[in-house]
Amino acid sequence: MCTGHGPSSSHSSRVTAARRLLKRSFREADRAFLAEGPQAVREALAAGAARAPSPVREVFVTADAGRRHPDLLATAGAAGVPVHHVSDSVLAALTQTVTPQGVVAVCSFLDVSLETVTAAPGGPPRLVAVLAQVRDPGNAGTVLRAADAAGADAVVLTSASVDPYNGKCVRASAGSLFHLPVVSGVSAADAVTALRAAGLQVLAADGAGDTDLDDATDAGRLAAPTAWLFGNEAWGLPAEVRALADAVVRVPIHGRAESLNLAAAAAVCLYASARAQRRASP
Amino acid sequence: MCTGHGPSSSHSSRVTAARRLLKRSFREADRAFLAEGPQAVREALAAGAARAPSPVREVFVTADAGRRHPDLLATAGAAGVPVHHVSDSVLAALTQTVTPQGVVAVCSFLDVSLETVTAAPGGPPRLVAVLAQVRDPGNAGTVLRAADAAGADAVVLTSASVDPYNGKCVRASAGSLFHLPVVSGVSAADAVTALRAAGLQVLAADGAGDTDLDDATDAGRLAAPTAWLFGNEAWGLPAEVRALADAVVRVPIHGRAESLNLAAAAAVCLYASARAQRRASP
Secondary structure, eight states, rough: OOOSSSTTHHHHHHHHHHHHGSSSSHHHHEEEEESHEEEEEEEEHHHHHSSSSSOOOEEEEEEHHHHHHHHHHHHHHTTTTOOEEOOOHHHHHHHOSOOOOSSSEEEEEEOOOHHHHHTTTTOSEEEEEEEEEOOOHHHHHHHHHHHHHHSEEEEEETSSSSOTSSHHHHHHTTTTTTTTTTEEEOOOOHHHHHHHHOOOOEEEEOOOOOEEHHHHTTTTEEEEEEEEEEEOOOOOOHHHTTTTSSSSEOOOOSSSSOOHHHHHHHHHHHHHHHHHHHHHOH | OOOOSTTOOHHHHHHHHHHHHGHHHHHHHHHHHEEESSSHHHHHHHHHHHHSSSSEEEEEEHHHHHHHHHHHHHHHHHHHHEEEOHHHHHHHHHHHHHSOOOOEEEEOOOOOHHHHHHOTTTTTSSSSEEEEOOOOOHHHHHHHHHHHTOOOEEEEEESSSTTSSSSHHHHHTTTGGGGGEEEEEEEEEHHHHHHTTTTEEEEEEEEHHHHHHHHHTTTTGSSOOOEEEEETTTTOHHHHHHSSSSSSOOOOSSSSSSSOOHHHHHHHHHHHHHHHHHHHHH
């Protein structure tokens, strides 16, 4: 899946093209992003093994990282993914971390349409996380990871949310960006309409909600297929997004904290649903 | 509660003394730390209203922040806490954030002994989080916040864990550092011995645990008073710490994520206990 910067282009022009992907405008122009570190590259290559075409376009690796992770080079080679050996300084220029881990993959965008999620061959989704106006990429990636862990069928980032291909989001997702379908750039209203039409109830998570999560659990409400709406870092959902939901649910605050942080609240809500759905299944 | 740098010392020596508290060694020498931003300063002053002596030794504020938060100055004044008006650049030198919020409090250390927790006048604790070898201050602060939200009675940071007065930990705790008793600098073994003697079961949270959290919940096991042991960022607890526990519990991973991040896992475990304990109570 090499594009313009294939085998015939020079080493330095490949590096230059990859380095541009640190910026969102270039990511969107190329529909490509950077996945950094052995864990992310391994997950990207594994995602390629599960479907064609592979999302991995090329891999940059230092000599040291190549020795430490021979499995990555072997997997990339077997998949026909070009591997470029580069110096430590060139690799560092492709990363945003203080201590680069020596390997970076250029990957094609992964996001799918809402219809791909609602009309999945395995049947309609039962658990979906919708991030509305989540602006911090680290938070978005951590919620992606929690949604993956809780067995969610998809994650939706609305158009007012952070770019899922931001380097911090990719790193915080710890590989989960490659594990489950991600929808990006739709409005909260369109996401809710499509998910409701697919048979999901829509629950907004908000500290000021009038329904207690434990009460909703006891009432059997969480056993139904559910799309959860999560708001931005201050954990507020805009009123117009809350109004889209069938219920506004609060994680109970038993102590004196004003709220939970976004990722913790999302983990508690998604795991409450996962448990209720599994306990209700035959 | 002014100490050496009271009203008679010069403005610049007060600033110099406060600025040193950005470093752990000086924090430990003075048994004082910095709380930055209106939320943290408000919580610190509120903690002072709840007990004597107040943890707040002095407050530094810019003219702009003073206008935006007159309540803080009024509360500090009513409590007899010295307030120093400083320039934006002096305030910035007391902070570690990119966009300082204009107000910083110098606070006395808050941590208490294990005995204070286990022999609390209200009876033994029912829910305690023990952080063993948690090195990232942001993670430690986020777990503190989640423990507060879940109604935990105390948080213990073992001696191999991060300093709870690190600026990032204070900020990530979002005020919770001032809400619940924190024990610092004890060994995991001493913490477990004391908490078990106070009647708590000890559950280690670990992705490789042989007990599923949902199964433990169904078996009624979480209704009992519980101390949870949480490990470092890779979510591993050292074998010798796991061996101290009555059971090693895993949050089930339903999807393809390798693990949850520390704060999400801690939130799920602590909320599972909070719910079970509350549902079991008369």
